[in-house]
Amino acid sequence: MLPLIFPLLKNATAVTALIGTNPVRAYRHGRAPQDVVAPYVTWSVPGGTAENTFQGADADFFRVQVDCWSDGDTQIETLAKAVRAALEPAAHLVAYLADDQDETTKRYRMSFAFDFIKPR
Template sequence: MLPLIYPLLSGAAGVTAIIGTPPRAFRHGSAPQNVVAPYVTWSAPGGFAENTLEGADADVWRVQVDCWSDIDTQVETLALAVRTALEPAGNLIAYIADEQDPVTKRYRISFSFDFINAR
């Protein structure tokens, strides 16, 4: 039902070269306390059912993916690897953030993707 983000990330050599194997990639938009950077978080904050008269039904999920690192240049490399891993399965629709968290001082680059899953 939900898009299979973790398998896409864990199957991408460019991603795992940066965030490890198994990849430090976490659902629900948050990482565990004291996680080592770099890592990826994602959540599915919205979506809708696509229903047609022909019966070709699907679910469209909007997924936010956040790349995190303690190093500015590394977060850029990670974001490119994540985008490369996810674009064959989903449509990149927005760049959300390119910032440094004021509390943790970690750098973040964030995207929104739409994934269409047939039912």
């Protein structure tokens, strides 16, 4: 039912070159494990709607927030570019949400919002 973010990231060589393959450091629900090694990606689905028509062209619309995390300022930009390239063939980039540094972990973050439309 939800957009298949993990397979899109897992199948993108430029992404897995940065976040690994075993395991792929990409986590749902906007949270990563406590001691995860950077860089990594988190995502969540803060909203969506069901599109219903009488013609049977039903679809689900999802807004997905994707956050890229890194210990390095240069690396975060490289990761963000790779993630964007991996997701844009399946979704529309609609917003840049953050380009900051977490005060607690000192990790850099770049955040995007993507819109996915999934036919039912």
